[in-house]
Amino acid sequence: MRNKVKPIRSGVWTMHLGLFTASITLLTIIFHRTMGLDTLVALNLFILSFVTAGFVFFLGIFTLTKVWKHGKPGGSNALMGMLVAVVLLMWPLIILHISSNYPAINDITTDLSDPPQFVMLHKNRPPGTNSLTYPGEILAAQQREAYKNINSLQFNRSSEEILKLVKLTLLNMNMSVVGVMNVDNTEFDYWQIEAIDRTSFIGFIDDVVVRVKQTNDKSVVDIRSLSRYGKFDLGCNAGRIEKFQQELISKVLSTVPTA
Template structure:
């Protein structure tokens, strides 16, 4: 039974850790990858139940190492999908986040790259704006006193520091476009930053939009917040 418990816990672990790399490499479809999470939880729970049965009725076959490995693998298989589920229930099911929800920055150079993406480049609309404002009220248009050229350079530097792939920089228009990929599944999200003159101040707006999926699990809002922190560091604020 010890071997069975170990094999089941390992299978559960693989079912939750391999879908991302397999999907990213094109070996499995997204539906199959997500199905792996469900089976990971089922297999992980089954492994823990078998381990309990083993400890109750075949205690002599249990070793500390085998039990520890089975518990760790099974808990990872169970907790990762549960954490994703909790996150999905705690954030709105939106995938287009902008600091300016009335006139969000527009994708230009990136638009052709999204030609086959399920989510269009157009802003998701007023309902999305309302949900965003309720969930992320802190995401607002930024104001800086630095010259426009300095801000554009700082935006580029911040994007590079975060590992984004720069697609377009139009210094005169104050527009910077970039693409970021999620680490696990390699989902591509696109970002556009707009720098506008307004009297003696510069207004900076950031928009981050997923190419696919109804909900981004809060990733786009998190990305914008990280960018704002990085930009302030680059500017020394």
Template sequence: MTSYRTRKGQGVAFKVAIAGGILAALAALSMAGAGPAYRLEMLSLGEAFGLLRYGALVALGAAGLGAVGLLIAAFTRRGLPALLAALVILAGLALVAVPWQQLQQARTVPPIHDITTDLEDPPAFEALAEARQAAPNAVAYPGETTAKQQREGYPALGPLTLEASLSEAQAAAEAVAREAGWEIAAVRDDGLEATDTTFWFGFKDDVVIRLSETDDGVRVDMRSASRLGTSDVGTNAARIRSTLAALESRVGG
């Protein structure tokens, strides 16, 4: 009788773990497909985010089933169902970790989408003005309210001075932009404009790099602004930091 119950428990644990694995696979497909579905205009942005939330909930359900399967497998002392259930738990939690990390990141940065190294005189969009006029977010810099939030959220963000000529700095800026995979909209003697498209959802963020000659070399100012959304979850500030670091590494600051 005991052997029969053990075999039956093993079968139940295996079936529960398999069910959890199926849920984890559905969650992964749902979450991975949200971005491409939005980019292909199959879903609105709200629907795509809803698909992400749905996938996260399904992933939690998968982890729950994995936990149940693991308990049954532990009670019946069967290794294979326990291993499968543990893998399901890890998969479910890994899927939930992605949106959870995004949520935590959003809570640590200011809810703004337009970042610049010059809050007094932000670089202006010219070549990209028409494209931004067709987007929800404004062409002009939002103003002091955004500037105040940036000072509080990114107090160390500021311009970079390069020990180089204006032509050398311009060539370096263009090279860095192309290496980053940006779509160049305009190249000028004193800087450039470009668009960076995010990989997953295809969000477009516009960039201006402005170069100004000073007694110490060339001052580099940059502005990075999202076309869509209230908060960029820190993306534009991170882009500015990485770009200035790449310029400094290439030219010397």
């Protein structure tokens, strides 16, 4: 009776490590999106998963080489682990490819000369987050080059009317409003709303501030959107501002000015 040849051990390890890495990645997404896992912890787990996936891929190549040379079973295990690794590695590779189409900025505003400033979101801010202070002209120049159509909005309505529509727009976009404040400036008074928004898939948090300023018989609306983590945003902040402006314009056009 012939002894059954055991699959090559490295092939079994390739499969098990691949499935384990996929499980860690999936659980990280779920815990961050729904259970409040710290973003820095989640980012480190993602990095660990991608590094492990790279190791799994090369371990699979090593295993297939041994299978080819010595005719031992275990090639299917190696291929399964390598397939999982390739799927995981496609994620950062796709992000890197997409990022080449966008500038390396994470802070977008409709008013580059006097961007809205965060006030309320300074409180209880987690460590390791991006600064809420606007970086200045270098970033502004990059935005001018990349997003030429992002500008302030003006409406022939009072600031109080527009403020209500701004808040409604933020809520309709599923943002969490942190607070509303009236700022008494030496030059002009204005209303300010601060909110946070989450990306749809993983749930990364971005910070948003909207300023409603009364000038004569018009209200000027400016918005600023800032990624809480990371140096680039893949166009997310600009997309959020454009969507906000479109929805706000729609709400203004669908309502009647108060006397």
